[in-house]
Amino acid sequence: MDGKIEGVKAELGGRISELKGMVEELRRDVKSLGVAFYNYQNTLIDFLATKGFVSASEAVLLRGVLRTLTPMARSRYYTEEVRRRLLELLDKDVESYTWDEVAELERIAKAIYQEYIATGREDLLEYYPKLMVYITIIRGLIRRREMEKGQVQSKIEGCGQPQPK
Secondary structure, three states: OHHHHHHHHHHHHHHHHHHHHHHHHHHHHHHHHHHHHHHHHHHHHHHHHHOOOOOHHHHHHHHHHHHHHOOOOOOOOOOHHHHHHHHHHHOOOHHHOOHHHHHHHHHHHHHHHHHHHHHOOHHHHHHHHHHHHHHHHHHHHHHHHHHHHHHHHHHHHHOOOOOOO
16 A cells, blocks of 8 residues: 555656646746747837837827836835936936937836836836837837938938038
């Protein structure tokens, strides 16, 4: 009888280990699917903003939502200092962002996500994708602004006029 119990116990242990492996594999697959979705979404929004299908007025609207819903800072990644800096950046005119400020917004978004992972705060999980969409729109607006400057520069060069230095 003891041998039979040990055999069943060993079999169950093996199945539990197998299930743990499957759960871990599923976790990796879900995470990679989430990352792929965010990358696709960000690329699409960036492309649309660069092409002019998403305008500064949409960014202003989303910025208002972000200002209203800005989560309270409570912990080690998303500190009060980080929150204040986020609000400062959100107060900027959408047409005046620089690449450095976009990088800073991305670091803040990462801190918000890390805070969610550490604390499980749902408000941070709800805020993060909205902030990432805003950042992506701003990135596209900057690209469009740079492309338009490039086209103006090309027209100036094409007319034989001296280039401003």
